[in-house]
Amino acid sequence: MAARTLINVPQKAKRGDVIQIKTLISHIMETGFRRDNVGALVPRDIITSFTCTYNGETIFDAELHQAIAANPFITFHTVATESGTIAFRWTGDHGFLQEASAKITVE
Amino acid sequence: MHSTRRAFLATAGGAAAALVVRPAHATPESMASAIRQIVGEASMKPGKIKLDLPPLVENGNTVAMGVTVDSPMTAKDYVKAVHVVTEKNPQPNVISVKLGPRAGKADIQTRIRLADTQTVVAICEMSDGSFWSDKIDVIITLGACLEDPV
Numbered sequence: 179m180a181a182r183t184l185i186n187v188p189q190k191a192k193r194g195d196v197i198q199i200k201t202l203i204s205h206i207m208e209t210g211f212r213r214d215n216v217g218a219l220v221p222r223d224i225i226t227s228f229t230c231t232y233n234g235e236t237i238f239d240a241e242l243h244q245a246i247a248a249n250p251f252i253t254f255h256t257v258a259t260e261s262g263t264i265a266f267r268w269t270g271d272h273g274f275l276q277e278a279s280a281k282i283t284v285e
Numbered sequence: 286m287h288s289t290r291r292a293f294l295a296t297a298g299g300a301a302a303a304l305v306v307r308p309a310h311a312t313p314e315s316m317a318s319a320i321r322q323i324v325g326e327a328s329m330k331p332g333k334i335k336l337d338l339p340p341l342v343e344n345g346n347t348v349a350m351g352v353t354v355d356s357p358m359t360a361k362d363y364v365k366a367v368h369v370v371t372e373k374n375p376q377p378n379v380i381s382v383k384l385g386p387r388a389g390k391a392d393i394q395t396r397i398r399l400a401d402t403q404t405v406v407a408i409c410e411m412s413d414g415s416f417w418s419d420k421i422d423v424i425i426t427l428g429a430c431l432e433d434p435v
Contacts, residue, residue, distance in 0.1 A: 196389035209398075211375045237387045245371060245379040247347040247396040249428075254382075257389035 180276070181205055184205065185266060187280040188269045191258035199238075202251045203268055203276060209244040223249055225270035233262040311372075316406070319370045319377040323408055324416050333417040334367070336407035340421070345399040345429040354391035354409045354417075364391040366410040373403040374429075398429035 182280025222244070230238040236283070237256045247257040250268075265279040295353045320329070337351035363386045369379040379397050391409070399405070406420040 209375070232387065235387065236383075237385065239383040241378075241381040243378045244376055244382065245374050245398045247398050251394075251396050253392075253394035255388055255390040255392050256385055259387075 181274075183266070183268075183276060183278045185278055185280050187264055187282055188258075189261060189281070190283045190285065193258060193260075193284050196255050197258050197260045198253060198255055200251070200253045201228075201230075201250060201265065201266055201278075204249050205268075205270070205274075206247045207226070207246055207250065209245070223271050223274075225268050225274065227269045228252060228258075229267050230254070231265045231267075233260065247266075256272075258282065260284050288300070306399045316370050316372045316377045316404075320406065320408065323368050323370075323381075323410075327414065327416050329408065329416040329418050331418055333411075334407050334409040334419045336369070336405065336419040336421050338405060338421045338423055341424045341426075342399060343403075344424045345425040345427060347396045348399050348423070349394070350397045350405075351392070351394045352407050352409075356391050358386055358389055358391060358409065360386045361412070363412045364388070364409050365412050367391065367393060368408045368410075369397070370406050371399065371403055372405070373401040374398070375400060379405075381394075399423060399425050401425055 182204040184202040189199050191197050205225050206223060208220055208223040212220050213222050219249060224244055225242050228240045228242060229236060238254050261282060261284045263279050263281055268276045334354045338348065342348050352367055356362065356364045366383050367382045370377045371379055380395060382393055384391055402424045404420050404422050406418055408416055408418045410416055
């Protein structure tokens with residue numbers, strides 16, 4: 179169930195700067211409203227939650243629904259406070275779980 | 286004999302009624318109830334939040350959407366949450382985001398699905414408990430959910 183993720187976090191930032199974080203994950207985001215070629219409903223399979231933590235503190239927490247397009251792409255911002263790890267976690271239907279992280283150096 | 290026929294008709298009628306109850310698409314009423322769930326009894330004013338969507342969309346399967354909120358994002362005055370709901374998608378909710386002063390800037394971008402020409406509403410909740418909204422009418426040429434699965 180490993181999904182590919184792409185994360186864009188600046189490697190270096192000045193203390194107090196607002197930085198932009200871009201995340202992309204490969205996922206079908208099947209809505210559960212579509213029918214296959216024999217008319218049976220295709221079961222729902224989506225990512226339901228995405229959280230981002232900065233050195234353990236939650237900075238972004240999103241609840242996703244079927245109306246998010248396939249391969250969810252999310253851009254948001256945070257304040258660069260200290261050097262450390264920015265961790266990302268996607269959870270979804272059928273026990274889907276994917277984690278990723280990025281290092282940042284704050285001067 | 287009569288009783289069995291009656292029983293059969295009653296069951297069949299009940300089943301038919303049960304099939305009709307659930308509409309295929311969300312309605313303005315379901316959007317209103319989704320908004321009610323977010324806002325509760327508080328009142329919602331237009332302003333502060335800015336929803337960015339193209340007015341004319343060719344393909345509803347991926348629509349770039351941006352939401353920005355005008356807020357200093359300090360420990361005392363920040364955006365608590367941002368929600369986006371639609372009028373005619375099969376399910377009204379799109380995304381709900383919790384933010385805090387650590388966000389620095391309330392500016393979120395993502396890609397969404399839109400099933401039909403409709404109104405999209407963005408709502409933000411500020412740290413003082415007030416709710417603000419913005420809405421955009423979007424025209425969709427090809428809606429999401431129409432294509433066959435591969």
